[in-house]
Amino acid sequence: MSVEDFDVVVAGGGPSGSTIATLVAMQGHRVLLVEKEVFPRYQIGESLLPATVHGVCRMLGITDELANAGFPIKRGGTFRWGARPEPWTFHFGISARMSGATSHAYQVERARFDEILLNNAKSKGVVVREGCSATDVVEDGERVTGLKYTDADGNEREVSARFVIDASGNKSRLYSKVGGKRNYSEFFRSLALFGYFEGGKRLPAPVSGNILSVAFDSGWFWYIPLSDTLTSVGAVVRREDADKIQGDREKALNALIAECPLISEYLENATRVTTGKYGELRIRKDYSYQQESYWRPGMILVGDAACFVDPVFSSGVHLATYSALLAARSINSILAGDLDEKTALNEFEARYRREYGVFYEFLVSFYQMNVNEESYFWQAKKVTQNQSTDIESFVELIGGVSSGETALTAADRIAKRSAEFAAAVDEMASGDGDNMVPMFKSTVVKQAMQEAGQVQMKALLGEDAEPELPLFPGGLVTSPDGMKWLPYHPA
Ligand code: FAD
Incomplete structure (x- = not known):
């Protein structure tokens, strides 16, 4: 069998896999x-x-594509949760780290979102092979040196690579090869039963795109608007109440909806989708775990292959894409010869564990139902050790920006600087007569100016941003473009 060679081979094309690739x-x-x-x-x-x-x-360069995809805009969350009987709402925009143009996310149909990410990977030069199932890693002593997979025609294939990435999600066949075991959470042992409805009620504008999360006696419901008419509805049921989702799934879901007055009201005039990809009622369980090791020489776990907490604050895709970014920085630094493998991957693992730990610890306290939301906000401040107010700490934690990483929070400033610079170049180029600098008439020069502007912008941003400190004593900091790690040299 001929063995192809790559720098990196990734198993899995979900958000974590396409991001790192x-x-x-x-x-x-x-x-x-x-x-x-x-x-x-x-x-x-x-x-x-x-x-x-x-x-x-x-x-990744897909901001505009996402903005034009027509996904509902999620400005925050609305919760019927805790001691307060009425629903309460939070907005991402109250945090300075997510102000202005970055104060929202989207509710996405994952089939479409994941395809945008995977197509983008292809357009950025990743060789993508669909219909191919990773079966095992290739080892040479301590080191993983390649991947075995079955291709779309059923042939066994092997590739060698400096790094094998397991991004194949919770059903991964590879994760155990990294060493250690998958530790399942004793606390988050719920089960989820979910389906899709047409014609459900919406929250009033401007929060109609919010996620609605509603606690009830047996657990809680998510209610996620995926279009003006389509809604994703799921019941997360405590392990002790697992019998409530046994047997006929339709009957079980209807009984749980009947237990929860607010969700019953929202679905009063809705019909369940019964055909196509949304026609099935699905169950997920045993989804809360953490792998003991996230990497070994030549192999890295990202996304659900490594860990997942709980669906309540939508942290899954965040942890998947953020871990992919952290691992990509490590790989880029190693392949460039800037850092040794251990230093670079310890930084990845420490930051990833920190982010997972913050969500884990906070979500444990969020399941205390006998307190009101102020108590959750206070708990978020305690867990993140942020300088912000209680409510800001809460919003920053569940917005995924509590680490204070510039790459996650400064995007609107980057966009603004970029637009300002482009406008300045355009203005110079559009001058006429005596005021026109002849050089700016050339498109090539204009493009070169704009590219130079990108570099200048990074410098400007660096000036603007808080000077970045390592997240851990003796740790690394991110490069100005966010793509690698740098050693930290105090000024
Ligand atoms: P995945 O999305 O699982 O992608 C893995 C990919 O690998 C898949 O495409 C799969 O086909 C492929 N694959 C599998 N095996 C192989 C193989 N052997 N070879 C090659 N490819 C393979 N997260 C949120 O952010 N928001 C939410 O609202 C939310 N709700 C959730 C509700 C529930 C009930 C659960 C259980 C999870 C929820 N999550 C949510 C979590 C989210 O689903 C995951 O965290 C996220 O999909 C992880 O992305 P990933 O890329 O790591 O894995």
């Missing part, structure tokens, strides 16, 4: 991604966070 390929490395399904394919996890949309997706 793209960010590594953008640095000029040779990347292969194998995906078991042929896209578009169904996936759960439809409510996104601003850090994904305005941080990672901007770095």
Whole structure:
């Protein structure tokens, strides 16, 4: 069997896989991604966070495509949760880290969102092979040196690579090869039963695109608007009440809806979708776990292959894309010869564990139902150790920006600087007569000026941004373009 060679091979083309593949390929490395399904394919996890949309997706270069896709705009969340009987609403925009143009996320049909990310990977130079299932890793002593997979025609294939990335989600066949075990949470042991409805009620504008989360006796419901008429509805039921979702799924879901007056009201005039990809009522369980190790020499886990907490605050795609960004920085630094593998991947793992830990710890306290929302806000401040107010700390945590990472939060300033610079160049170029500098008549020069502006913009942003400190003592900081790690040298 002939063995192809790549710098990086990625198993799985969900958000974590396409993100890491793209960010590594953008640095000029040779990347292969194998995906078991042929896209578009169904996936759960439809409510996104601003850090994904305005941080990672901007770095991937798909901000405009997402903005034009017509996904409902999520400005925050509306919760019937805790001791207060009435629903309460939070807005991402109250945090300075997500102000202005970055104060929202989207509710997405994952088949479409994931396809946008995967097509973008292809257009950025990733070799994508769909219908190909990763079966095992190739090892040489301590090191993973390649991947085995079955191609779309059923042939066994092997590729060698400096790094094998497992991004194949919670059903991964590879994750255990990294070492250690998958530790399932003792606390988050719920089960989810979910389906789709046409014609459900909407929250009033301007929060009609918010996620609505409603606690009831057996657990809680998510209610996510995916278009003007289509709604994703799921019941998350405590392990003790698992019998409530046994047997006939239709009857079980209807009984749970009947237990929850607010969701009953929202679905009063709705009909369940019974055909196509949304026609099935699905169940998910055992989804809350964390792998003991996230990497070993030559192999890295990202996204659900590594860990997942709980659906309540839509952290899944954030953790998937953020871990992919962190790992991509490590790989880019190693392949460029800037850092050794251990230093670079310890930084990835420490930051990833920190983000997972913040969500985990906070969500444990969020399941205390006998307190009101102020108590949750206070808890968020305690967990994140932020300087912001309680409510800002809460919104920053669940917006995915509590780490204070410039790459996740400064996107609107980048966009503004970029627009200002382009306008200045245009103005110079559009001068006429004696005022016109002849050089600016040339399109090539204009483009070169605009490119130079990108570099200048990064410098400007660096000036603007808080000076970045390592997240951990002795740790690394991010490069100005967010694509690599740099050693930290205090001024
Ligand atoms: P995935 O999205 O699972 O992608 C993995 C890919 O790998 C798939 O395309 C799969 O086909 C492919 N694959 C699998 N095996 C192989 C193989 N052997 N070879 C090649 N390819 C393979 N997250 C949110 O952000 N918001 C939410 O509202 C939300 N709600 C959720 C509700 C529930 C009930 C659950 C359980 C999760 C929810 N999540 C949510 C989490 C979200 O679904 C995941 O965190 C997210 O999809 C992880 O992305 P990923 O790329 O790591 O994995």
